[in-house]
Amino acid sequence: MSEKQEPKKKGASEILLEEINGKSSGGSSSRRKLGQTLAIPVLAIFSGLVLGAIIIAVTSEGVYTAWAQSPLAAFGAAWEEVRIAYTALFTGSIGDPARIIAALQSGDSLEIRRAFNPFLESLVASTPYIFGSLAVALGFRAGLFNIGVEGQLFIGAIFAAFVGYSITGLPAIIHIPLAILAGALGGAIWGFIPGWLKVKTGGHEVINTIMLNFIAFRISDWLLSGPMRRPDSFNPVSPTIQESAMLPRFFESPIRFHLGFFLALVAAWLVYWLLFRTKWGFDLRSVGANPNAARYAGMSILGTTVLAMSLSGALAGLAGTNEVLGLNHNLAMAFSSGYGFDSIALALLGKSHPLGVVLAALLFGTLRNGATRMMVVAQVPIDIITVLQALILVFIAAPAIIRTIYRLREPEAEEEGVTIRGWGGD
């Protein structure tokens, strides 16, 4: 599978460049252009990490006790504090390099797997982010702000879980695709509603998707407190899904790495293909860029908007499906820890391009996974990752700040930030 994707991905990165620079990239200057393109995100991530370090330092008590001795000691303590925290973040997310090398030399397969587990766990953590931010990115491309990923994710998870536990006696080869399709359908329904309302009534999708989020939470709370609750349990948890609906895992028990990650990559490739290689994708991007021009060109605003919103919802539904079928194997109350809102940040970081989105999702899945270890080792609460995310997003959303700090040149072409039209219907 990976050999097949290789040449396509190169195409994707070229298109990423063209998209962002607004021109087709010539062969000779493409390396310089790549540097320009990557400068803002890389510097944004770097600045975010620096600010995160400052937050870790100023909230640590050790630094203040050292300050009583001398400012220099306080600086040393702060450095030490940050070093321990970020080292733990790295070993928790990628793995301990020394241990990996030792494991590889010993040749013990169990030890190798254990050494690589943090890395594989990072991929597991990234998977829902890939689906979720693809959903937001697809919406952005069509000029839609899908803030309802969280709700679509819940509805998708409900559908997938129901198909997963209620149908028995199917072989896995049928049951798994069926449950996945159900999850996508659930999300698609929840995305269809705001899309249809936007076209038909002009009701803004931001408010409607926020409302649908709350409705989805209530539906899932209600289902789990009654109709879908596990019969022998007092906890609001659905029954465990059938074994035939579980996404296969590649290694033995403690390692949870499962098929979902590759499905997410396939979804990313499909979104890329749809957006940049089909007429419908062209229509969608045209409607997103300039709906009036697209209307004059004879494109169907209605069809495109509704379909884009439904597909976006389907992708969000798959994020929930992935968690149910691949990881938790049941549906629990409030199982999603804000994937929906995080996905907005990641779609922006990845410039709404499937390749960029996958990279951004991998970065944040990795950070989030490492943060667990950071919390244990350095007593830095896991929420620092959310703060980092917000800081990075500020720099991405307002690149002028980054340019001022690092004295970068203004871009040649007028850089078009991500814009979504206001509350107005059209």
Added chain:
Amino acid sequence: MASLAAQRESEYLTPTRQRVTGLVFLGLAAAIWLIFSRSTEAGLITTFKLVPGGIESNLPDWQMPTLMTLNLLAIACAFLGGVQMVRGFGRRTNLVLAIVSALFIFGFLVWAAADKSMNLTGLLNTALSMAVPITLGAFSGVLCERAGVVNIAIEGMMLAAAMVGALVGSISGSLWVGLFSAVLTGALLGLVHAILSIKYLTDQIISGTVINIFAGGMTAFISSKFMQINQSLNDPGIFKPIEIPLLSEIPIFGPILFDNNIFVYAMFIFMVVLHIGLFHTRWGLRMRSVGEHPKAADTLGINVFRTRYMAVILGGMMAGFAGAYFTLGSVGRFDEFMTAGRGFIGLAAMIFGNWTPFGSFGAGLLFGFSDSLASKVAILGVQIPSQLLGMAPYVVTMIVLAGVVGRGQMPAADGQPYVKE
């Protein structure tokens, strides 16, 4: 302005909208008849207690025969629906809609409390306190959006202010210092929102989302790093209710309205001040002109940027005040994500209330009422899951947004950044 009023008039009078609204009225009448009346046995009595718990009073309970009341309500709704279908209420359509909705809700209460007794005053009291953060959040939205800046960061501003209010209130030992710092936090985040969206021309929804993510992460970080470990940092106490002499003696309404803490009184004061400020002062006219047509306002010598900065910072302060309600006005402690989406509901209340202070309060009260109803109905043992009842405000917001019952008038330049040429 005259043409705008005429346009609104004609919008309400379109035959389709008139009939759709009439059908909604008739539908509600049918719902009272089919769902409530049909499932009620004859001879049952509904009792409403009119005195809040814990207060001695000789006010008698309010009793009524359930079935007859329901039938009367259904007939009243059907009559109003018929009039709307045939003649239409014109400009008063929304008022009649409110009346019909109130009749429907009253019908629901009568049905739910059949053969039982329900404390009506208690229900309304809870509704009012639940409406406070939603309404104040909606005021924040009104301030920002009347000047043309969309603020979906109300939630984040409220959350951050709630945390800072609790933390500073605990450290300083003074509720007022806590409240002041909460308002200051709101102002600060408002400034960030203003700088991002006015100076850097960041999309206003993205800028708001950034603030929401930041506030969620930062409050959870500080809470789990300090406030959960050291409980003395999370114990600010709350503002006690102040009983207003004489007024609080009024039967039924006295205990509901005039025995509250400063947040409730402040909400009413802000509502009036904001209404007068927006619609009867030069400041308000300038602000609205910036929100409707910034270019024209600029031509007339109004400083668009300064007006917008002021509006967003004031909106932030309002959201900060709303956030302080959670820790200093109601719970007395900060919990992670304790605002639980009230800021977003405030935003919906603002839209529902047609970008006006009085409308926002009405919508906030409706949302607060449905919240308090959802909790009360669970106690009465009605066969409707409280979660489904809790959905009602969100569904209603979507219906209102879809323009089924008269579309609101949002500021024309809402959400559009202004670039001086």
